[in-house]
Amino acid sequence: MAFDSLTDKLQNVFRKLRSKGTITEADVKEAMKEVKRALLEADVNFKVVKQFINSVSERAVGEEVLKGLNPGQMVIKIVKEEMDKLMGSETTELKLLPSNEITIVMMCGLQGAGKTTTVAKLAGKFKNKGKKPLLVACDVYRPAAIKQLEINGEKVGVPVFSMGDGHKPVNIAKAAIEHAAKNDINLVFLDTAGRLHVDEDMMNELAEIKENLNVTYTILTVDAMTGQDAVNVATSFNDKIGIDGVILTKLDGDTRGGAALSIKAVTGKPILYAGMGEKLTDLEQFYPDRMASRILGMGDVESLIEKAQSAIDEEKAKEMEEKFKKASFDFNDFLDQMEQMEKMGGMNDILKMLPGFGNKKQLQNLEIDDNAMNMPKAIILSMTKQERSHPEIINPSRKKRIADGAGVPISEVNKLIKQFEQSRKMMKQMSGMMGGKRRGGFKLPFGF
Structure with missing residues (x-):
């Protein structure tokens, strides 16, 4: 971090x-x-x-x-x-207008701050909450900006409205609002153009959109890796056009991170979200108290629990618990556990949120390699459905075929099966231990 x-x-x-x-x-x-x-x-x-x-x-x-x-x-x-x-004490959330009105969110920022990716992440977040968002391509200057938005929109399942080059951004925005009204869409995200530095043309363009549309929120995207410059950019945008909040991107990078501690105090505007990775799901609500805990090395167990809740299927969790009790855990379940772990960001991401594991040094000392899951995953995927469900049928000739399919030595297949069998023997004991680790009707993977 x-x-x-x-x-x-x-x-x-x-x-x-x-x-x-x-x-x-x-x-x-x-x-x-x-x-x-x-x-x-x-x-x-x-x-x-x-x-x-x-x-x-x-x-x-x-x-x-x-x-x-x-x-x-x-x-x-x-x-x-x-x-x-x-950092603001309280968490600031975007409150949408009543469903019969259109909430317009104008995203702005400098080039390279990750604005186009972030607006897609944000739209995807609201779609997952049951909303029906629309992304609008108002950046008609940067080559491939529209295409990038369309690709990201497709990935998060959110439609993109564009009119291509040759149209003024304010006219594109107006047409998008008309399109939204006709199609029962009440949440619109405007992806505006960025520049390499704050300039008059960009500010005039943003001001024109605000004058002609009832923009509900103006959100600035800033790159946390630029440190104090990010605070200066936020101050300039706030002074010139007025912003309602900030999204900090690349907060997972190897940076000094001072922007997160300065922006609210300098501009008076809250940090709304933090970009914590490249995936389109890596956008976290910004909780000042949780971020302070992370900075001070006290962990962030609440965010870890929320990650688990969003990653873990509750029905699957209950089913898994029954299998633990009966010691009928098979390779399909093992694969499910690995996939749940990946959804949560991997073991290193999980450990970072636990008290006492807040920095890279401590994690390096543990020598945890998230890529270590790739080999067992490849081995399991090389098994037939029957072999995954009934590991006891895996004989030497099957092991050879599985090893060839996974591109690994047969010794690695033997090692995985041996570990799996030992785990199976311990299932009944583990089910007793994990019984007390339930929270809100679900379990964290791997006994957390």
């Missing part, structure tokens, strides 16, 4: 605080000096850092903290609360 380096540095500060039985004002001052340095190196806005350190220090040197039973933990709690506030 973008905050790996910052997380490491903050955890070092917290480790020192926790190790002290008593804390003095000088200890707090020294800790805040290190926190300040870490935030500035993460490209957090200087004024924001100054205000943040002042707020934490003011609360942390109070008598009830310094003389409390666990002063180090209390200081960390204050840092977490102030970080929540910095």
Whole structure:
């Protein structure tokens, strides 16, 4: 995640605080000096850092903290609360107009910020909530922009309205709204043109759309990898055309990530979503408290549970539980478990959300390779339906055919079958252990 380096540095500060039985004002001052340095190196806005350190220090040197039973933990709690506030405290959601009105969302941003991909992700998100969105291609300048939107629209199952080159974006937007009204569509996303930098032509074009249409939300897409520049871009757009919120893209990248900690404080506008990957499902609602927990290395179990709920079929989960109890788990079930894990982003993505596994160093120490699932998957897919359902029929000649089909040595097939058989023997014991790990009527895969 973008905050790996910052997380490491903050955890070092917290480790020192926790190790002290008593804390003095000088200890707090020294800790805040290190926190300040870490935030500035993460490209957090200087004024924001100054205000943040002042707020934490003011609360942390109070008598009830310094003389409390666990002063180090209390200081960390204050840092977490102030970080929540910095990013907006409360989650901001897009509230749609009543179903008889058209909600118009105008997406804007610079070229390269991932706007066209993000607008498709957002439309897909609302489609999955039962809405009927429409994507509108208003970028008539960038080569292949319309085609890119059409491809992404098809992937998320959302129709795209376009009129091609030679039409003014404002006229395309007007025609799209008429089309939406005739086709009972009440949620329209306008994908407007970006430029390499903020310029007058782009702003005039966006202003013209806002003057001629009742735009409900103007959302800016900014690239988290540009750090402080992302904050400057957000400020410019907000000053010139007015924005209602921001979507931060590439927050999963190896960046300093300061934009997430600065945008709300500098512009007053909330971060609505965070782009956490290249897949069209990798767009997360932005929860300030959860993001603060991730940055501070405290994990994000709530988001992990939500990921599991969206990835796991509840009927399948119940069926799987019965199979565990009867020890009738087969290779089809094994394949299902791997596919559920992939839907959730793989083991590394899951571990990042657990307390104590917030950064790359810790994950590297575990040496978990998500590609390690590819070989067992290939082996299982090389089996016949009968072999998957009845592993006991797999004899040496079948093993050879399976190995050839998967392109692996026969020893790998033997290894997988041996592991599978050992797992099967443990099924009844595991079903007892996993019985207490239910939450909201479903189970996380692999016993989480």
